Amino acid sequence: MRKIFLLIIAMVSIAASAQITETPEGTLHENLYRYSDSWVATWTSAKEGAYDGVVTKMVEGTDGALYLYNPIASLDSKSWLKLEKKSEGKYVAKLPQLIYSYEDDDDDEGGQSVKHEFFAQRMFKSGTSYKVLSKTSQVEFTWDGVSLKMVNDAGNNNIILGMVDSKGEWQNKGDWSISVMKLTTGEIVPPTDGVQSKFQVNYTGSTGAVIVDAIEKDGKVYLKGLSTAPKLKDKWVEMLTTADGLSFTSGQYLGQAKHEDFGGYSSDKNTYHVFAVAYEKKSSGDSAIVNNxxxxxxxxxxxxxxxxxxxxxxxxxxxxSDNIKQSMPRFxxxxxxxxxxxxxxPELYxxxxxxxYDYSTTNTTLAFYVKNESTEGKYLDPDKMYYNVFVNDSPTPYTFLKKTYNYNAADMTDIPFAYKDSYNRDIKVINNERYLHFYENNINKLGVQMVYSDGTNTYRSSVMRAEVVNTGIENVQENTTAVKEIYSTDGRRISALQPGLNIVRRSDGKIIKVISNR
Known part of the structure; x- marks a missing residue:
């Protein structure tokens, strides 16, 4: 059986070129902008969608061919697709081409290593899946020195550049449009000799002011820190001074980031080009990008x-919608x-x-609200604020050790106002809500103190203290007259019980855990 399986792989591999994993010789174009209408990867399958703004690269080879990196948008294959030159400005990918492979141990074959290979192929829609109609095929591209585009005669997802296994079966990956282009803009660099000031940013739904640095010169206002993602905190946008106020041009470049740089886990590991973009509400209720x-x-x-x-x-x-990482309406x-x-x-939640689950430890959650305000009602700079946590009656602030909190970069005692760990899990932020998780036994009380330090003086709030409420798991039905708020186990507020475990805060203040089967 193993010999037959390897023979099938060998037959397919004869028709396909070897996988190209080394950067081909030629002129390398990096930091390109890719847009693809694609089958977007989900946990179990794929859905129609798009990959907009993916950072990619391409080589103009010394052999006259073009080479496109990671040809299928949803797969980090770390390989190159070869596009042979057909005529001036026209190129063709002769398929199949091997773009991804890995080896594993197959228990059915006595533990021997089995190599799995996957190929790029031109595929045609067949019901809810795709089929390869010919063992060999080709997909055409155009290149004008600035942008590379895939030619799709169908103009929709009836034809895709898809990925198949050695049997020619579709692997839920493929694109029906590919556009790769050079960036026409770079990061904004403000003048160093302008007038410096600060602004507070507010918008509908904001739970506090974001304080941004500003530089004004030659009829322009430059703002730093519009994005709250730590990786983009030092990036700038600019606004033009007008007779009426300020004019903001849409599509200002901020640099590169991944979904996870904005907190939380994402299965999409692509790096993206990030922009500050203006939107307006249409009469239909939908939002659309506007120029300024x-x-x-x-x-x-x-x-x-x-x-x-x-x-x-x-x-x-x-x-x-998944790519809109911060929305600031009525800015x-x-x-x-x-x-x-x-x-x-802080205010207790x-x-x-x-x-x-095995009763070996106790999982404790402290949820609370924060404000970057003083007791006099004035906004404080959140970059100068942090909080300390106190466990039981200890006068010493608690240290979140990296060996326990491995989503932190280091041990942490002073927690910055807007800090969330790399997965937004153990130290979690949702707007002005903070969720802290503890994995120790014998925690009976917790306290939080907010601190503001301007470098010269330090100001501390009173300590918010809370008794830990031990909650068992209650397999009860929802009583809508008693339920005040419902939350998922990761701290998200939800409108109704979801299948599995839920955290319910009742109108009497009691917090219970509810298992729902619906």
């Missing part, structure tokens, strides 16, 4: 405002004068504990 927006100035307060949105997106052609800028002060204390 005007922030009108209030002559009395100096506040700038617009009824449109400024968003931070991965990609800028037609980013899917406003208000001149900010820093004033030191005692921060308001809930504090509960339950045994782990």
């Amino acid at each position: 927006v005007t922030l009108k100035k209030d002559a009395v307060t100096g506040k700038y405002s617009t009824d449109k949105s400024i968003c931070i997106t991965l990609g800028t052609q037609n980013p899917p 406003t800028l208000t001149p900010y004068s820093e004033a030191a002060g005692t921060p308001v204390a 809930y504090c509960s504990a339950s045994p782990s």
